[in-house]
Amino acid sequence: MSLREKKVAKRKKDLLMSAIAIIGEKGYHSTTMEEIASKLLMTKGSIYYYFKDKQDLVYQSQKILLEQSNENIEEVLSEDLPYDEKLKKVMVVHIEYLITEQSGFVMGTNPEQFFSGKQLETILMLRDRYGNYIKQLIAEGVKEGVFTEVDEKIVRNIILGAMNWVVTWYSPNGPMDKTTLAKSISNYLLKIVLK
Amino acid sequence: MSLREKKVAKRKKDLLMSAIAIIGEKGYHSTTMEEIASKLLMTKGSIYYYFKDKQDLVYQSQKILLEQSNENIEEVLSEDLPYDEKLKKVMVVHIEYLITEQSGFVMGTNPEQFFSGKQLETILMLRDRYGNYIKQLIAEGVKEGVFTEVDEKIVRNIILGAMNWVVTWYSPNGPMDKTTLAKSISNYLLKIVLK
DNA sequence: CAATTTTTTGAACATATATTCAAAAATAAA
């Protein structure tokens, strides 16, 4: 990749990150192209040099978040750990990533509201993949006798909800740093599946 | 109240309910005055006979939801039940109400995004009140030895998150009716606080 | 039924913001 191409790639990524941050804070509709641009000292017109339109920018930003989430969980799943510790680590990583990116967005609402067609398909596929990893992990833990019998789908959704909700109440000024908080939440949630 | 006043009151309530339903589905910004009105076979102009503006209508609709939630929980809290059963009933009622109204809205995002000033104050107050009831209930259960020692705030937020998340995945076509589902979720969540 | 009051309508208006685009500026190449 030439220097120029790298610069363009960086600019794109900067815009995606800016979009993620502002959408995480204000939501899709309240986030204007002007805000996304001005965070990088650009004007909104420039965005259209890098992205087709707002929809395209938002879609790509959300896709990145989900892809990264999937990579995160795949990394943890590949580790050689007992089921309880593995599930706990999955949760800690999820919560930490959520807090870091302040990305309560795609995860936090029905994507049907924002996407359609091929875009929606991709987003749903990525979400499903993520959800299935957790469901699978629970099911295996049950099968191996580490976890108690549970409805994996319901418990999976309980866990996802409790975790994703964090973005609505976490404050960096609170008494716990994000890792301590993530561990604490994970411990409580683990009690649902432990025997 | 005269017949006419009753009619006006009913029309207002119909509009609030229409707003709640559509906002629950599409979110604040994607919900248009036209949609809210057309659901009642009216035109958007008429809304302004009953409400000052969109902000006013939305604020009042969300206030109603929170007030009703508080009434629901107050009713349950006043019953004479053991702490574990009481907490469980609180959860079941919450989830059932959520599903019935499809109201993942105020509960589901930071109200700072939509309200300010006196309106925001009221919304936050109502939310706090609700959250405090649950925190209190947990604290009492711990004090009386029915529940295990936990950080009441964190556990409260875990429970709220898991419950509120339901609106994102519940489907009326699923295998469980809403009461069965609510009971199931509540049982799992109860395990967090039980000894 | 006629007169009065309430309610609804739908077109006109206001506003916010996404998008376009020709020109300018910045950067790279020759």
Next chain:
DNA sequence: TTTATTTTTGAATATATGTTCAAAAAATTG
């Protein structure tokens, strides 16, 4: 330095939707 290419700008445009309002319709009253 000159020329060519890439990137940014900012004003103009398009569009969607909230809001207003005078007139029409409906409901109520006497």
